[in-house]
Amino acid sequence: MKVGIIDLAINNLSSIRNAFRSLGAEVAIVSDSAGVASVSHLVLPGVGTFRAGMEQLRKRGLEEPLLTHATKGKALLGLCLGMQLFADEGTEGGRTAGLGILPGRVAHLRELGVTGRLPHVGWNEISVVRDNRLLPSNAQNPIVYFVHSYAFCTPVSSFVTSTTSYEIDIVASVERGNVFGMQFHPEKSQRSGLEILERFIKVTC
C-alpha cells in the first residue's frame, strides 16, 4: 500500500500528506504519470476553481493516468474539488468538461436553491444514506468540516453514500467500486476525518 497525492500546484498538499503520515501510511506527492502508476491509493485533492483544476490536470498530462488508475480498480479518493472533478462537467470559472468518472455535474449552491450565507463553511453533520466502506457504521452521524460554494449533482443516487443539509441536501460523499469522493475535508475533520482516511488506506485493490 502506497498513497499518492496528486500535486496540482493550486492545492493544500501538506495537510493531506501529514494526515496520511500520522496514520503510518507511506505517502508520495505525484505529479506525473510514472508517479501515478507507482501507487495503489491515489488522492486527488483540490482547492481552487473547477476550471483551474481541470487545466492543471491536463497541463500535467495526468488526466489519462488518473482514468487508467480508476479503470484498473485501484483506490481513488477525490477530496472537495477533487471529488467534483469526477463529474461530467462543472461551471466554476466557465463551463468545463470534467473527468466523467461519475455521472453528474457541479453547480453553484445558489443555483441549487440555497438562499443563506455562502460559502457553506464550517462543521456539519452528515447523514449516511447507504452502506459503504469509509464512513463509520455506528449510529452516530459524523460531524465534518466543509468549505465550498459548489456541489456535486447527480441523477444517479446509487453511489451517493452520505448527504449533508444546508437548506438543501448536498452530496457529502460518493463511492462506486474503489472510487471514493468527499465534499468535506477529512484531513481537517479531526478524529472523525482521520478515521475515514484510515479506512481508505485499508481498501484492498
Added chain:
Amino acid sequence: MLKRRLIPVLFLRNGWLVRSESFCEYKNLGNPVAQVDRYNAWDVDELIYIDISSSDSEDHLTRGKLSTDQQGFSCSIFEVIDAVAERCFMPLTVGGGIRTLDDIQMRLSRGADKVTINSEALRRPDFIGEAAAQFGSQAIVVSMDFVRDNGGLQIYSRQVDCAGLSAGDWIREIENQGAGEIFLNSVDRDGRATGYDLDLIRLVMDKTSIPVIACGGAGSYDDFVELFEQTGVSAAAAGNIFHFREMSYILAKRRLIEATVNVR
C-alpha cells in the same frame, strides 16, 4: 445543520505570541507553537493565527528570518503553519502581511486552508478578486477592523487612509470581488473583555451574504452566548479569554451547549 464555530485567535508579533489591547498594547505570551498541542487536545473548531508585526518597516517576506535572531522560542508564521499542519487536523487560517498571490500560495501550500487579507485589500481591492480567482473564494477571508463613529461603523487601518470609505460600500466591494468570509474585528473592544459590539456586528450582517467571524471583546462565556443569540454570525473568535484561562475553550463550549447554541 451547520454548526456555529468558536475560534481561538493567536496574534504573533515579531515571532512571539502576544496579547493585544485596543490594537496597540502588546504583552508577550511566549512561544506560539507550544500552544498548538493544547488547542489540538481541546478539539477546537478552527485556529486563526494573525501576524501583527509592523509591516510598514519590514519586508514581510523576510519576517521569518527576523524571529530566528531572537533568543528562545519565537517562530515565524511559516514555522507556525508547519507545526500546526503537522500535528493538528483542523482548519487553519493565517493572516498578516499578505500582499501578493505568492504570499498566499506559500501559506496554503504549507497547510493553511484560508488566508486573511486586510491592508492590501484596502490598497488594492482587485487583489481580492485575483486571489479568489486563483485559490477559490473559500480560501480568501477579508479581515475588516472597525471603530465606532457617531453610532456608526468606520473602517480602521493604520496602513491605509480609510477616512472617506463607507463601510457599506466596502462590504459590497469585497463581496463582489469574491471574498469567502469576513473576519470582523472591533478595535474599540479589542482586549477589553466587555462583550462583543453587537449593534455594529448586526449592521455588518445585514449588509452581506457571506459568513462573518466576529472578534473583539469576549470576556466571559456568556459573551459568546449573547453574540450567537443576538446576531447571525457564523463564528465567534477570541484571543485572550482562551490564553489565560485553563480549560477555557472546553468550558465555553459547555456553556454554549447549555444555552442550546448549535455548536459542535
